[in-house]
Amino acid sequence: MQTERSQSPKPPRREREKQRQRQEILATALTLFSEKGYHNVSMHEIAANAEFAIGTLYKFFQNKEDLYKTLVLEQCDLFDQAFAKVLDAPGDEVVKLRDYVRVKGAMFREHMAFIRLFMAESRGASFNINAGLDASVRQRYYDFLKRFAAVFENGMAKNRFKRIADPFDLAVAMDSVVNSFLLMWIDDPRKHPFPEDPDKILKLFFDGILASR
Amino acid sequence: MQTERSQSPKPPRREREKQRQRQEILATALTLFSEKGYHNVSMHEIAANAEFAIGTLYKFFQNKEDLYKTLVLEQCDLFDQAFAKVLDAPGDEVVKLRDYVRVKGAMFREHMAFIRLFMAESRGASFNINAGLDASVRQRYYDFLKRFAAVFENGMAKNRFKRIADPFDLAVAMDSVVNSFLLMWIDDPRKHPFPEDPDKILKLFFDGILASR
Amino acid sequence: MQTERSQSPKPPRREREKQRQRQEILATALTLFSEKGYHNVSMHEIAANAEFAIGTLYKFFQNKEDLYKTLVLEQCDLFDQAFAKVLDAPGDEVVKLRDYVRVKGAMFREHMAFIRLFMAESRGASFNINAGLDASVRQRYYDFLKRFAAVFENGMAKNRFKRIADPFDLAVAMDSVVNSFLLMWIDDPRKHPFPEDPDKILKLFFDGILASR
Amino acid sequence: MQTERSQSPKPPRREREKQRQRQEILATALTLFSEKGYHNVSMHEIAANAEFAIGTLYKFFQNKEDLYKTLVLEQCDLFDQAFAKVLDAPGDEVVKLRDYVRVKGAMFREHMAFIRLFMAESRGASFNINAGLDASVRQRYYDFLKRFAAVFENGMAKNRFKRIADPFDLAVAMDSVVNSFLLMWIDDPRKHPFPEDPDKILKLFFDGILASR
DNA sequence: GATGAATGAGGTTTCATTCAT
């Protein structure tokens, strides 16, 4: 309802202002949620930090859960879009993998708050506040994995990659490894420095470890 | 003075009974926590499901957080012990990796409730209820990774593996991939069947994917 | 930023209304505490009697103890001010003593509920809920006694009183006697009627009881 | 019921042992109550400190309140007896007053824990746990005051004292002054040293303070 | 439209008391 804007009487300036406020609330909530966890942040706290009245929050979002879900989904969109730009463009598959690792690293750096929040609350099965959220978030992730798998599929078709495994499995594997290294970095940037060189990770898959007998 | 009687000081039956009750509470709590998340389960709910009075729970655990931490740490011990048995025994490194994947799969199967709980609440950085928990659990995981890395280190020393990467990084990578496949299975056992054959996963690292030009 | 509007910043009517509510809560709490004692009155009971929701109480006072301390300190202020008016004014010392007894009687009459509460919970050493309260309340009483002693000191300087004892001791003695008579009256107004005539008490100190041999 | 001992079957040793336990419980309770206040001491705490099982306490006392009342009444008896010995003996009235002050001081010294408890919980009107207690404790105090008043009455009859006031009022006054000095001493023994010399207090009443004009 | 005072359900925890052993 609040996103319709084809009506003429509402001046677009009002509308833009509203969107700005909405984003401000979401940004504040993201920061707080990621610092203290969903259940340890009250709506009052969000309102106070965003410098709005508590009632105003309920003008934008039906309830706390709605605010949370919106927040997560919008952030997911950002990630999806960034990855799509890399993966869907034409080009060499090895370059794509390298770019993907680089872009994912950049996104983690830029959106650390969200990563923390996401990792803390949204993993696992269908429960928690995520009840309804998981369904869609999970689906989106699988959709992403399919597109990521296409890179391997194409690479194999072009004989750039060997067919050592199912492309989807390769996608799962490589993404989980990238995530692990990035999470370790977030966890303790000193002990586990940011993997500047994408190839450090890629090599784990490019060269097999098994010595020939 | 007043507890010493003619009975053997601490009747072992009483003690065993107490342990049984304790385990019952922990089991009930694990189920509920894993289904609904820490914050969505009340102590009353646990008491009712375990068929104890609420006060009895507080005889065993100082408070809700203590119950939760105990729960997680006891489960972690189980996993640690199972993995230690596989990794610390002498033997061929490739066999060890294969056994590790097999045992981890079996543990995930047997302790699904805990896996769900753990994935849902314990990831992420140091906040949430996990505040104090994270510190130790995280450390334990890194300790495990080091022992896992030793397998690769030894394998390299024996020329069983090629030195394509740092052993610790290899440990991180392989474990994250195993986890990913197991989590996908937990998530939707139909779409992502349980990886019966450990080699399916191992091959991802054994053979490189990069085709020689 | 969000609280500044076109209205005068803090509408005085709102503010006055708030103060009225606050006083209502304090008055209700005073009555209940004095009737049943601090530990035998629940916050729900106060809320119900004051016809507020329980949450509203916590808008005004951080917790039960805060409510109690506020209550006691505000009442103490009333007494301090009333006594200060009598003792600090210039004038004959005998008149001052007479006025003090009269005013104290009037205050006891008017604030019986508080007297009961104070006598019941605040005497004794430094423990109980009074932990922190005692410190200051006790100090205030000693401060008062010093000002009361000054009356005797001045009277002695003017040769209105004989130097039969330390002025501070005289202050302690006279005040305790006045309190005793007033407490007996509160205890059972029929058996121990209100000491209308201050001189009845003063005479106990004015004339010695020892017959000359 | 437990104090009857005319029956023959119960060996007196058992009976004596029981009494010893009872006293142990009461002594422990007195210490704890006086340190932390009635409501801040749990039955478990008393049981643990007295080294009895919680059930044993309920063999001796119907409930917590019963334990408290018994405690207070037994201590009151001690005081009553000590004062009676001084006041009811024949002798000069001035000596009696002096002895009374001395004995009261000694009793306060010896039974500080009880004094603290009594002052903290038992003053004030008829409420609190004292509900039933006050009735009798208060009556006992008035009975005492009457006996104390008799000293003044007798002294007046013998022309030892002047009839400057009602003997009962004199009793009230003198006792409240003695109490005040003793309480100040308990409160802060350094600032308000123990009034070693009874005459310091008696003089306040023996000599009038009013200077003859 | 925005505000924030007011609400009250529901959370965690304590502790007096009972009763099977």
Add this chain to the structure above:
DNA sequence: AATGAATGAAACCTCATTCAT
């Protein structure tokens, strides 16, 4: 007779949400 495990009512307090202004 003594024990102490078990009970559950009831305490304090938080916070998502509503609605009169």
